[in-house]
Structure formats: structure tokens, C-alpha cells
Amino acid sequence: MIRIEDADRVRTLTLDRPEALNAFNEALYDATADALIDAAADPAVAVVVLTGAGRAFSAGTDLIEMAQLNSGTKVKGRHGFGGMVDRIQAFPKPLLVAVNGLGLGIGATVLGFADLAFMADTARLKCPFTSLAVAPEAGSSVTFPQLIGRQNAMWALLSSEWLSAAECLEMGLVFKVCPADELMAVTMRHARILAAKSIPSLIEAKRTVLDGLGDSVAQARRREDAAFGRLLGSPANIEALTAFAERREPDFAAIDAREG
Template sequence: MNDITFDYTYLQVEQTGGVLTLTLRRKAKLNAMNAAMMAELTDIFRRIHERPDVRSVVLTGAGKAFMAGADIEEYRSFDLGAFFAFQNKGRDMYRAIEECAKPVVAAVNGYALGGGFELALACDLIVASERAKFGLPEVKLGLVPGGGGVQKALRILGPYAAKDMLMTGRFLTAQEGRELRFVNAVVPPEQLAEAAATLASSLAEQAPLAVQGLKKLVNEGRDASLETAQAYDRAYLANLFYSADAQEGITAFAEKRPPLFIGK
């Protein structure tokens, strides 16, 4: 991965086996999101989309924050056109993560606020430190979330819990996130990296085409009717049945041996 490891200012990129770890590194600003960071994240997720050597991704932050939202100092002087351009770059970034073929684990080490919470929600699974805090506090600035946070909070939390968080701007603890079912696991801070890596490694061991399909089916099926979503599931299953990985998985099961998936 040396061709992308050293290209970025705000991302540290490391690969162990099939797991790629991305660390946001803007500690002095609590990893606040500026346009350059958004461009880097968009770029790397688009570039790894087709890379067979990457099977899963861990996204985390350096220091005491995952990402503490957008860099207000950068956009406070924007005119309306520049502000909308900044928001569009953010949506491109979230879309690149959601559409990436690789499963993405957010390892939330601290504050995940505003755009940082939306970044975590763009990932597929969230492992959180006991110190993590989640929130969409844009109301305190006289704004509303613009990166999908409102509608995702509504769908994940339900209307009453979503309005409570959005309208008060209050932060949720990692344990509250677990109880509200958007956090998959809560661990002590010193165990976060290992827990996220273990989860990402387990994802990397699965059949890549099946994992990619499941990500797509869940992301796209949640807003479709049940009948439409189930028809999509069946069509995807039929296509996978003829893949080399499916035939290997079936054969390995019959032969009582571990499968060797190649992503084809």
C-alpha cells in the first residue's frame, strides 16, 4: 500500500494483512473536518474500492477525538455558494464510504460530533471506547446537520429519541449508543484498537463478494418496501451462486475444511 500510504496530510494509512487502518490525524483541532481531509477520505475510499488486497477497513482518530465535527473556522467566512460546495464535498465523502465494497469499522476513541457522528454512521459497524461521546449539536450553532445525520438518526433511533438528541444538542455516551443499537460494542479505551482490529479481521476472512453484497443489500434495502427488498436479495443470491467463492464455500463445507475465498 505504499502508493497511498504517504500521499495524505490528514490520514495515516497502515495495512496488516487484509485490514487497512485509517487514522485521522489533526489532533490540535480534535480531528475537525476541513475540505482537505474530506477530499483525502473520499479519495482513499474510492481507490480501495477495487483493491483485492484490502478486505476490510478500520477508521479511527488520533488523540482524544474521533472527529469533533466540521472545522467552523474554515467555513465561518464562506458565502452561501462556498458553504454549499463544502457540504457537497462532505456528502461525496460519506457516499464514498457507504458505496465502498469493503466493510468499514469505526473505532470511536472519543468525541464523534456533528460531521464526526455522521462519519461514524457512514461506516458499517461501530466499536466505541467507554470515553466516546456522540452527538449532533448543530442546533447550538443555529444550524441543522447536513451530512445525513437527521434522517439517519430518525431511522436508527426513532422519532422521539432522534428529536431529543437533535433538538437539545446533547451528547450520548458510548453505553447509550449501545442501548440505542447504533454502537456494536463498548470497550475500555486501552482495548479499542485491538477490538476494532479483531472485528475487522473477522470481516476480512469472509467471502468478499458476499460481504459486499450484504453491505449493499442492507444500505439500499432499508428504504425500500419489504417486497422490493426481498426480490433484490433473491436476485443477488442467484448471481452469487455462480461465483467461484460460493462454489468454494459450498465445497469446503461439504469437505469439512476452511474455505479459501479469493473474491471472485
């Protein structure tokens, strides 16, 4: 589910559901949250690197399980989506993200919490919220405009279009792009530079940068959750999930015409 490796005061967390493109089910949300809690508390860990196994970084939330949760046939995890995002947002040490492949949904919006993000030149990102007839998540309605500017954020969050590695670098969504076979070496080289520093100094330095943003992100997440709640289970959202299962494009125009 998640692989944990330590070297030179750097802990690497590898999302390991390659058969599902590392999509987050409740078990993976829980495992990632627990791993972040452990890393935050471990005095031997100075830096955490988050990456994925196989050809994807993460395909986002497991839509099959989401449908089961919505229907009441699946029990939520101990942490779930919200709890994992809480742990990422509050993580006190440097968090580096190495995007090794496809990243959708939380596999893209997590970059809003990355202290440094690295991306393979073959990787792509997508925020598919409007294609699912839902709203942005994980504070991205604030973190993305802060990182990449309002218009780039609007395109990323409203279009549901793929963003290439080159586009992500140009926007400022990622720190560096490198050949796929060099991604982890480049990421780890930067991680080791940070990990050689005093952990209390790293924590305080990160806190001074991010403390002023905490309230705005918390407020954004509350707004996003409310918007998501209004849209989840709506006719358009049901059409989107049905279309996904049937491997076709959703017909939102017909839904809007009927509902209007």
C-alpha cells in the same frame, strides 16, 4: 492529515489532525474521500476501519474554515463534505468505525453509515446542529431513526447534548463499548473475522442489506441540504458562529424575538 495502514486485508484510516481535534477541513474531506475510493478499488482490502488520532475521533466540520468558505475567502476542495459523504454512503465493503474520543457533527453522524461501530467507554458524541442554528446532515434524519428509533433520534438531533458511550450503546448507535486502551484491539479482532471472508460475498451481503435504504437516504440528504441552505447565514446561525468565536452561549431567544 490521514494515516493509512494495512494488515490482514484490513485497511485502517486514521484521521490525523489532533491539534484541531481531527476537525474536517476541505483537505481532510478530500483526503478521506480519496482514501475510501482507493480502498474500494483495491482487491487486497476487504474491510476498512475509520478512527481518529489523539483524544478526539472528529470535532466535525472546521468552523473557522466554514466561515471562510461562507465569506468566499476559501476555495472548496475537490470532494468537500458532500463528496466525502457520497463515498462513505457508497462504500461497498464493510466499514467499521472506532470512536476513540470526542465526536461532533460528522464525527457523530458518520455512525449512520458504519456497518459496525465501536466506542471507547470514555468517548462522547454530540450532534450540535441546533446549537449552531442549522439542520441535521449526512442523512442522519433517516439513518438515526432507523438505528435508534424516532425518540432517541429526536433527542440526539434536536438537543445538541452530549451522548455518553453507555447511552450510545443502549440506544443502539454503536455495536460495542470497551475500555479505551482496548478499543483498537476489539475493533481489529472483529475486522479480521470479516476480512477472512470472500470479498465478493461481503460486498453482496452488504448490498442486500443497504440497497433498500439508498433512496430514502438520498432523499433525506437532499432535504437536509435544502434546510441547511435556508439556515446557513441566517441571523441565528451568525449569532451561533459569533458566540462560538467569543466563547459564550448564543442568545437565540433574542434573535427569535427580533426576527419574529
